[in-house]
Amino acid sequence: MPKESELPKVQTYTLKDGSVRTYTKPKLLDFVTKLPRNFINTNKDFVAKDHAYYLGGAVAATLILLPFDQKLIDNSRELGER
Numbered sequence: 683m684p685k686e687s688e689l690p691k692v693q694t695y696t697l698k699d700g701s702v703r704t705y706t707k708p709k710l711l712d713f714v715t716k717l718p719r720n721f722i723n724t725n726k727d728f729v730a731k732d733h734a735y736y737l738g739g740a741v742a743a744t745l746i747l748l749p750f751d752q753k754l755i756d757n758s759r760e761l762g763e764r
Contacts, residue, residue, distance in 0.1 A: 690706045690707065691706065691707040692704050692705065692706050692707070693705050693707070
C-alpha cells in the first residue's frame with residue numbers, strides 16, 4: 683500500500699448542474715512535457731465547427747479595426763501622456 687505522501691493530490695469541484703470535476707496536482711515539469719499535446723489540442727479546438735461563429739467574429743473584428751489601428755494607438759498614447 684503506497685504511503686500517503688506518494689498518492690497524487692487531487693482537488694474536486696462540484697458544478698451547479700451536479701457534475702463533478704476532479705483535478706490532480708500537476709508535477710513540476712508537466713507544462714513542458716505536455717506542451718506538444720496541448721498545442722495540438724488547442725489548434726483542433728480553434729477550428730472546430732462549433733467554434734466557427736467565434737472564429738468568424740474574431741476575424742471580422744480584426745478586419746474592421748485594422749484600418750483604424752494606428753489612430754487608436756496614437757490616441758491611447760496621447761491619453762496616457764496626459
